[in-house]
Amino acid sequence: MTKVYEKSPAFFETFDRKPGQQHTTHYCPGCGHGTLNKIMADLVAELGIQDQTIYVGPVGCGVFIYYYFEGACASAAHGRASAVATGISRSNPDGIVVSYQGDGDLAAIGTGNAIHAANRGENMIVFFVNNNLYGMTGGQMAPTTLLEQKTSTSPYGRSEINDGYPLRMSEMMAGLEAPTLVARVGVNNPKNIRQAVKVIRKGLEIQRDKKGYVFIEVMSQCPTNWKKDPVEACEWIDDVVCKQYPLGVFKDLTDERQAQRRPRREVEFAAVAKQLGLRGDDDTGLDKMTLPQPEMRFKFAGFGGQGVLSLGLMVAQMATERNMEVTWLPSYGPEMRGGVANSSVVIGENPIGTPVVDVPDVLVALNRPSMDKLSPLVKEDGLIVYNSSLIDQIPADLKGKVCPLPATTLAAEAGTVKAANVVVLGFVARMTGIFTLAELEEFLCETFKKPALQEINLKAVAAGWNAAEAFI
Ligand code: SF4
Incomplete structure (x- = not known):
C-alpha cells in the first residue's frame, strides 16, 4: 500500500512569501534546513503543542521560518535569538519557546547570548544549525569552519x-551545569534523521x-x-564533517x-522608561499635529548608509512627541538581498x-x-521625493x-553628504505641512549636541525647507 505523506499541520498551508512560490521554501535544493524544519513541524504537531509554541528566528538562512511555521513567531537581530527567546520564555511561562540559529549567528555574533541563556537554564529549546560557514551572506568562514576548509573569506x-x-559548541554547552539536554544530530541520511527525530522529540517534551x-546542534x-x-554534500558530512563534530548525546x-x-x-512601563531615561508618561503636553488626512503613511528608502532608517526615526520621534499614534518599521538585511533598505512610518490620529x-x-x-x-x-494623490543628485532616470507614468x-548636493553644501536625510526631512516637512521649520530646528538641536554637527544639520534642514518653495 502506498503511504500518503501530508504536510504537517504545524506548517502553513501555503507559504505566502512570494507569489508563484507558495508551496516551496526558500532553501536551496538539498539544504539541511528544509529537512530540519519538516522534523520540527511533524513533532510539534504530533506532540499537540502547536498552540503553545513560539518560534524565534535568526538572521541567516533560517530567517524566514515565520513564513513556514503556523505559530507565534518573532525575529531577532543578528545573534540575539537566545536573548529574545529568554524574554519570551520568561514572559510566557506556559509557552514552548524554540530558538533557531545558524552557526554564524549563534557561534560568532551571538556566542555570549547563547552561552548565558544556557547557563541560566532557560526554558527553551535551541536549534543550532551548523553548516560550517555563513550560508546566507555568501559562504564566509565561521568559527565552526573546518581546518583547511576553503570559504569565500578563507580562499586558502x-x-x-x-x-x-573549529568551535565545538555542543561540547562547550555540555560543560555547563544548567542545560538539561545537549546533543548533536545530523539530517544528511535516513539513519541520522531517525536519530535526530528521537532527540528532537525528547527536547520538545522537555x-x-x-x-x-x-x-540541539544539527549538522x-x-x-x-x-x-x-x-x-556529495550529504556524504561529506559523514566522511569529513563528523570527524570534527561527532554526533551523539553529550x-x-x-x-x-x-x-x-x-x-x-x-513590569510597570513607567519603571522601565525611567530606567532607560525615557519619559514614563504618555502625554508630552504638546499639541497634536495637524495632518492633511487622519493617517499618513511614509516610506523612506535608499541604500544602507544613506540614513533612511534614521530619517524615518526622526519623523516618528517628532510625531511621538506630539502625542500622535506612530509606528516605525525598518526593513534591511536578509529581506533586502541586493535590494533597498527602507523604513516605513505611519502617523495617525487613531490607533x-x-x-x-x-x-x-x-x-x-x-x-x-x-x-x-x-x-x-x-x-x-501621493508625493514622491527623489534624490536627483543620484537618480538621473525615473519610471514613466508615475502617479502623484x-x-x-x-x-546629496545640498547636504554636501551644508557640510557633509551624510546630512542628505536631514535635507529630505526639511523638504518633506514643508511639502506635507507636518512640522514647522522651528520645530525641526528645535528637534535637531536636541538630537545633535555637538555644535559642529548642529550647525551642519541646521543648514541641511533649511536647504531642504527652501528647496520645497519651488513646488508649493
Ligand atoms: S545557502 Fe546553504 S544553508 Fe543557506 S539555504 Fe542555501 S544550502 Fe541552505
Missing part, C-alpha cells in the same frame, strides 16, 4: 595559526514539561556554499530534572492597524533601485506629485 583554507580551531534548557548540509551537489539529565517554573514578573506601508502617501527614494521599485506603488530634490 582555514588555518589554526590565523583563525583558531520543553512541554518545563524541565529547562535544551541545545546540516549547505550544497550551495560547499560547492557540492546535494548527494548530556542528558531529563530523568533527574524537575519542572522549573519562574514566576512571571509584571494604527498595521505598520506595513504597501501604498505610501509619501515616498522618499534616495537611490535608483528604490525609486524603480517603490515609486509605482505611491497613491494617486513627483519632486526632484538634489539632496
Whole structure:
C-alpha cells in the first residue's frame, strides 16, 4: 500500500512569501534546513503543542521560518535569538519557546547570548544549525569552519595559526551545569534523521514539561556554499564533517530534572522608561499635529548608509512627541538581498492597524533601485521625493506629485553628504505641512549636541525647507 505523506499541520498551508512560490521554501535544493524544519513541524504537531509554541528566528538562512511555521513567531537581530527567546520564555511561562540559529549567528555574533541563556537554564529549546560557514551572506568562514576548509573569506583554507580551531559548541554547552539536554544530530541520511527525530522529540517534551534548557546542534548540509551537489554534500558530512563534530548525546539529565517554573514578573512601563531615561508618561503636553488626512503613511528608502532608517526615526520621534499614534518599521538585511533598505512610518490620529506601508502617501527614494521599485506603488494623490543628485532616470507614468530634490548636493553644501536625510526631512516637512521649520530646528538641536554637527544639520534642514518653495 502506498503511504500518503501530508504536510504537517504545524506548517502553513501555503507559504505566502512570494507569489508563484507558495508551496516551496526558500532553501536551496538539498539544504539541511528544509529537512530540519519538516522534523520540527511533524513533532510539534504530533506532540499537540502547536498552540503553545513560539518560534524565534535568526538572521541567516533560517530567517524566514515565520513564513513556514503556523505559530507565534518573532525575529531577532543578528545573534540575539537566545536573548529574545529568554524574554519570551520568561514572559510566557506556559509557552514552548524554540530558538533557531545558524552557526554564524549563534557561534560568532551571538556566542555570549547563547552561552548565558544556557547557563541560566532557560526554558527553551535551541536549534543550532551548523553548516560550517555563513550560508546566507555568501559562504564566509565561521568559527565552526573546518581546518583547511576553503570559504569565500578563507580562499586558502582555514588555518589554526590565523583563525583558531573549529568551535565545538555542543561540547562547550555540555560543560555547563544548567542545560538539561545537549546533543548533536545530523539530517544528511535516513539513519541520522531517525536519530535526530528521537532527540528532537525528547527536547520538545522537555520543553512541554518545563524541565529547562535544551541545545540541539544539527549538522546540516549547505550544497550551495560547499560547492557540492546535494548527494556529495550529504556524504561529506559523514566522511569529513563528523570527524570534527561527532554526533551523539553529550548530556542528558531529563530523568533527574524537575519542572522549573519562574514566576512571571509584571513590569510597570513607567519603571522601565525611567530606567532607560525615557519619559514614563504618555502625554508630552504638546499639541497634536495637524495632518492633511487622519493617517499618513511614509516610506523612506535608499541604500544602507544613506540614513533612511534614521530619517524615518526622526519623523516618528517628532510625531511621538506630539502625542500622535506612530509606528516605525525598518526593513534591511536578509529581506533586502541586493535590494533597498527602507523604513516605513505611519502617523495617525487613531490607533494604527498595521505598520506595513504597501501604498505610501509619501515616498522618499534616495537611490535608483528604490525609486524603480517603490515609486509605482505611491497613491494617486501621493508625493514622491527623489534624490536627483543620484537618480538621473525615473519610471514613466508615475502617479502623484513627483519632486526632484538634489539632496546629496545640498547636504554636501551644508557640510557633509551624510546630512542628505536631514535635507529630505526639511523638504518633506514643508511639502506635507507636518512640522514647522522651528520645530525641526528645535528637534535637531536636541538630537545633535555637538555644535559642529548642529550647525551642519541646521543648514541641511533649511536647504531642504527652501528647496520645497519651488513646488508649493
Ligand atoms: S545557502 Fe546553504 S544553508 Fe543557506 S539555504 Fe542555501 S544550502 Fe541552505
